[in-house]
Amino acid sequence: MKNEIKEELEKLSPELIQTGNRNPFVVPEGYWEQMKEGVYDSVLMDREDLSVPSDYFDTLTDRVITKAKSKNESKIISFNFRKWIAAASVVIFFFAGYLVLNNTSAAVSTPDEFALDIDIDEAFDYLEDQDGLYLTDVLSIVDEFIFSDTDADEYYGEGTLDIVLEDLDEDQLEELY
Amino acid sequence: MKFLETKLTDQQLLELIALDKDRGFRILMQEYQEQVYWHVRRMVTYHNDADDVVQNTFIKVYRSIAGFKGDSKIYTWIYRIATNESLTYLKKRSNQKVISIDKKESPAVHLLSSDVHFDGNQAELILQKAILTLPDKQKIVFNLRYFEEMNYSEMSKVLETSVGALKASYHHAVKKVQKYIQEER
Numbered sequence: 001m002k003n004e005i006k007e008e009l010e011k012l013s014p015e016l017i018q019t020g021n022r023n024p025f026v027v028p029e030g031y032w033e034q035m036k037e038g039v040y041d042s043v044l045m046d047r048e049d050l051s052v053p054s055d056y057f058d059t060l061t062d063r064v065i066t067k068a069k070s071k072n073e074s075k076i077i078s079f080n081f082r083k084w085i086a087a088a089s090v091v092i093f094f095f096a097g098y099l100v101l102n103n104t105s106a107a108v109s110t111p112d113e114f115a116l117d118i119d120i121d122e123a124f125d126y127l128e129d130q131d132g133l134y135l136t137d138v139l140s141i142v143d144e145f146i147f148s149d150t151d152a153d154e155y156y157g158e159g160t161l162d163i164v165l166e167d168l169d170e171d172q173l174e175e176l177y
Numbered sequence: 178m179k180f181l182e183t184k185l186t187d188q189q190l191l192e193l194i195a196l197d198k199d200r201g202f203r204i205l206m207q208e209y210q211e212q213v214y215w216h217v218r219r220m221v222t223y224h225n226d227a228d229d230v231v232q233n234t235f236i237k238v239y240r241s242i243a244g245f246k247g248d249s250k251i252y253t254w255i256y257r258i259a260t261n262e263s264l265t266y267l268k269k270r271s272n273q274k275v276i277s278i279d280k281k282e283s284p285a286v287h288l289l290s291s292d293v294h295f296d297g298n299q300a301e302l303i304l305q306k307a308i309l310t311l312p313d314k315q316k317i318v319f320n321l322r323y324f325e326e327m328n329y330s331e332m333s334k335v336l337e338t339s340v341g342a343l344k345a346s347y348h349h350a351v352k353k354v355q356k357y358i359q360e361e362r
Contacts, residue, residue, distance in 0.1 A: 002326045012348060013355040019304050021324045024297025025218050031228075035214070036206055039232050043202070043239040 184208070187251045194242055202239050209252065210235070213259050219320040220263040222309060224294040230266050234259045249334055256335045260317060267313050307357035311350055318343055319350040
């Protein structure tokens with residue numbers, strides 16, 4: 001025991017000097033190696049989680065560029081198609097509302113019920129599978145039922161048309177008008 | 178893995194870790210594992226508990242060593258992590274509802290007599306039982322001072338507490354331990 005510790009204890013508790021400060025605990029045999037391995041295993045698991053294949057960074061740039069190019073091409077086609085399908089779905093909602101407003105068919109649901117029944121993604125999936133859907137068909141529906149029906153906002157909320165129009169680029173808008 | 182024969186300075190060890198983290202970490206563990214283990218073991222008393230805490234401590238060291246700026250000694254920094262881990266562990270342990278057969282002694286004190294990893298004589302057993310009755314923070318201060326013979330200035334850095342508060346804490350701890358020992362005789 002260091003003198004500094006002893007001197008302090010002499011004032012506080014001389015008995016503790018006699019007991020001494022030998023370590024009375026022991027560890028199981030082979031513990032130190034086992035403990036090190038336990039820690040290494042844990043930290044190596046960490047490292048494995050963050051590891052990458054040896055050539056990962058060498059090929060990363062090429063893979064990103066290739067992917068970006070192919071994605072870009074497919075995006076142009078599918079994105080535009082999706083926009084128009086979305087527009088067509090909105091047209092269907094408005095068309096249903098129009099029918100209800102004019103009491104042309106008792107069999108059609110109210111606008112709210114109808115809106116709940118149609119999922120835009122389902123509609124997209126369905127229409128994507130159909131052949132012969134042309135942009136001109138969509139445009140004519142839009143022209144006839146959206147832009148001629150000023151009551152639409154009342155039933156479907158203000159700004160609905162703006163949302164549809166926001167999705168269209170300049171060329172498409174020009175074509176629409 | 179062949180470890181270096183000569184002891185590295187903190188700066189050299191940090192440089193090695195920056196270059197080769199795994200190799201540097203192995204050297205760091207080789208250097209500090211026993212000190213840290215005994216520090217933790219005195220805190221949590223039982224080997225299996227100490228093993229858990231030490232492993233968690235070194236895993237934290239590995240994960241955060243890159244962010245260690247060298248503001249203090251590596252040893253002080255690791256001790257601080259080990260102390261906090263021990264305190265967290267003790268808090269969890271004390272929250273577990275364990276029914277003690279002997280109302281006077283806590284379950285930890287009761288178990289110490291039959292611990293196969295305790296090799297002390299009767300006086301050392303009573304001393305350890307006395308230490309187990311101390312509040313956690315007093316226990317740390319007592320162990321660091323009495324067993325590890327750490328000076329107050331170093332202890333102040335590890336525990337981030339003023340030297341005056343540590344001296345007062347040690348004084349209270351010694352008095353409580355002495356009282357326990359006298360009652361046991």
